[in-house]
Amino acid sequence: MADATEDAPKEPGIVSKIIKLIVRLVIAAILLGVGFAGGWFYFANPMSPAQNALSLLAPEPETEGEAAEGEGEGEGDGLPERIPRELPETAMFETSYYQMEEPLTTNLMGSRRYMQVGIGMSTQYGEQVMTNVETHKVAIRSDILNIMGDFSEETVSDAAGRDELALAIKNVVNARLEGLEGFGGVEDVFFTSFVLQ
Known part of the structure; x- marks a missing residue:
């Protein structure tokens, strides 16, 4: 054991x-x-x-x-002294903007698809131009819809075609304002939304 x-x-x-x-x-x-x-x-x-x-x-x-x-000289922290640039003293014009409340929708020429765009406009001629656009927005919407229907799907599918559409809208809006108010004044047209369906 x-x-x-x-x-x-x-x-x-x-x-x-x-x-x-x-x-x-x-x-x-x-x-x-x-x-x-x-x-x-x-x-x-x-x-x-x-x-x-x-x-x-x-x-x-x-x-x-x-x-x-x-x-x-202000260099006590070891960093070089910062000197701000001076702004040029040239006259700057104030830009006024107007955006249409609702997007515009129309059929494209020769296509079953449609285009829907939100449109904004700008001017440096003063607030009166945008007041004129607001006053005559019903006629301007109709003119824009007519000009949009003249564009084909192929035309508006690239940036150059959209620029061409923006120029055509600017021209038709200015033509309407010149006829009603004696002066157009819209300088740029912008697409705040752009949908092809």
Whole structure:
């Protein structure tokens, strides 16, 4: 029976368990110390990476007198002084815009498809032109629908065709305003939406 107890595996002693625990604690303390040191080095740096790069590129003043002169000129932070550009003093005209409330929809010439566009207009002749457009919007909508129906699907499918359509709309709107008010004044036509279906 004595032989049976000698063959049984022996449990590790308390001393070996304590040694393993101390080794693990020492390794954990080292890892925490390395993590803390790395974080401190990364986050405690008072200079941003951009300032770090600029400090490497910009030469330091050699004497205290030069540093004092630089501070007096607004360069105390090591960055060059910023000077704003002056705006040209040319006369600028105010642009007035008008957008039709509802999109216009019409069939395309020679096609079963239709086109729906939202239209905006602009002028630099003054607010009166856009007031005239608002006053005569029923007649202008009718004229625009008539001119839109003269365009084919192939024509308006690319940017050049859409520019051609915008020019035709501008011309028909100005013709209507000249007939009713004696002056057109619409300078640009914009498509705020453009759908072919």
